[in-house]
Amino acid sequence: MEDLILKLKKEIIDQLQMEGIAPEDLDAEAPLFGEGGVGLDSIDVLELVVLLDRNYGMKIRAPKEEGPKIFYSIKTIAEYILDQQKK
């Protein structure tokens, strides 16, 4: 889990071009969207959908229903990936 979280942090920093941010700067449990969190926007969430598809072969079938839970934090994304890999 920890390895996957670190890998995700690096991929997110790269994909979202988060200049000057290091993996250790990102709190895995902090909300990705809204105030007080990582501060991503609506375009960023689409990038995360693409990232999951391209890097992990996982398509979000019902973004409206699943999205808020999956993309709540880096940790919830990691949990989703591990859960899907078991299936």
Place this chain on the structure above:
Amino acid sequence: MKLQDRRAWLNGVVGYVSAAGSVDELFRSAYHHYNIDYPKFFKMDNLCKLAFLSAEILLRGTDTLQKYPSEEVAIILENASASLEYDQKHWESIRDRNKYFPSPSVFVYTIPNIMVAEIAIRHKVKGENAVFILKQFDPGFIYHYVSELFRNQQVSCCLTGWVECYGDHYQSFLFIVEQEDEIKRFKALQEYVIFSTLNMEKLFKGRSI
């Protein structure tokens, strides 16, 4: 304000010189040089970075736009290559159906008007805006279009000029047009430049007025 050839000029004075080897490096170093704090800058395409930087340099330390209701401030820009660089980048991501991964953050920059949006968001501008694609900087077009906006009383102030970026080539020339009043008329010779096609052409080419 001009940005080209690794230099930024404000009111005819060079304010920044860069030794950067690439356009990416240049824009990044200019961002840090001017101590700008706007993380979204790094997600922009180079056309928007150039427009954004140019507006930052031009508007830094002034309250010109804030003097007017945000609905009365316009942004009118010209360029030649539109958003061609990101159009091509987007095309590369979708041309192969077996590697079909279009990037949303690339797609949003496949329209040149987005550079106006980035400036408008940053400086809270809500007035008329447009980007015109022309072969080269056309001061006559700007003169007539902006003058018409002022005549119709749609705007009281306009950020306008040329922002061109494609590959290694980049060039911006931005300035503010305000309605003339008694104070400006009195100070015109010292602090203001009369809005005319000829003056725009001279400033664009680096000649004195």
